[in-house]
Amino acid sequence: MKVRVAAMLALGLGGLAASAHAVQITDDRGKTFEFKAAPQRIVSLLPSLTESVCALQQCHRIVGTDRYSNWPASVNQLPKVGGGVDPNIEAVVALKPDLVLMSTSGRGRDRLEALGFTVVAMEPRRLADAERVLKTVGAILHVPPEQGAERTWREIDAAVEAARQSLPERVKGVRVYFEVSRGPYAAGEKSFMGEILTRLGARNVVPASLGPFPRLNPEFIVRANPDVIMIGNRSMQEAATYPGWGAMKAVREKRVCSFDAAESDVLVRPGPRMAEAARLMARCLADKAP
Structure with missing residues (x-):
């Protein structure tokens, strides 16, 4: 995705020249x-995009979101128009947005565009994607980079580095399995979560060759035998029933970080709260690394 700002000249009446950006x-x-001009009525159908708009101090432009967008707290008061895979098109249309933000895998895009709506599709999977998307959203909203996206990204990068420096030496090289959701679906080395783990000094047992968020056979994790398991609490209750998991040393020795729902939201969204995600991962590693 490329972002570029072009200055365009428009001729006014009577031969007078005026400039518009x-x-x-x-x-x-x-x-x-x-x-x-910056859109004034935005419907966001992806939580990380909702959070990006708000991190750029433009939350007031959002008039509706998907059902999962819940940060900052103010967006909970906005109309909910379904999810990325099942958006309520009629509800979106009723909000009269001049911009719809959604993921590339979201549904309803073609129908919304056929109805004349502007739909921008973005789906960050890696850290570089998240940085680029943040800068793209900032450009769309006409927020000067030094006041918005660039400053926010510097804060994220600094927070990840601070989290790394806070960790004891024994964490270096610890082997981690991060379950994103029931399946099991994992965060691989190529995902933004995997990249944060790498920066923290951990080793991901899910190799880059499997893609950013592969669905795995539970036996794969048993054979990988990670030192630490990170998992959302909603999924952990079911993960305990995966064949062979009870025999894994990390499970027997309680080297499992079971994140609550709010923490899980932070961890799985490639947006401005990745600084907090790095701190959550670092805390887990410090507490659970053998």
Whole structure:
């Protein structure tokens, strides 16, 4: 995705020249858009995109979100229009947005575009994607980079580095398995979560060759025999029933971090709260590493 700001000149009546600034962006589908002004009515159908808009101090432009967007707390008061896989098109249309933000895998995009709505699709999977998406959202909203996206990203990067420096030496090289959701679906080395773990000095038992978020056979994790397991508490109750998991040393020795629902939201969203995600992972590693 490329972001570029182009200055465009428009001729006024009577031969007078006036200048207007337009922003051109390309979304993750390769589709290019031009925004002559910042959108004023945004519907966001992906929590990380909702959080990105709000982190840029533009939350007031959001008029509706998906059912999972719950941060900051103010968005809970907004109309909910379904989820990324089952958006309520009629509800979106009723909000009269001048921009719809959604993931590339979200449904309803073609129908919304056919109805004349501007739909920008973005789906960050790696840290570089998350940085690029944040800068793209900032450009769309006409927020100066030094006041928004660049500053926010510097804060995220500094927080990850601080988390790394806070860890004891024994954490270096500890082998970690991170379960994203029931399946099991894991965070691989190529995911933003996997990249944060690597920066913290841990080793991911799910190799990059399997992709960012692969679905695994539970026996794969048993054979990998991680030193530490990170998992959402909703999934952990079911994970205990995976074949062979009870025999894993990490499970027997209680080297499992079971994150609550709020913490899980922070950890699985590639957005501005990744600084907090790094601190949660670092705390787990410090507490549970053998």
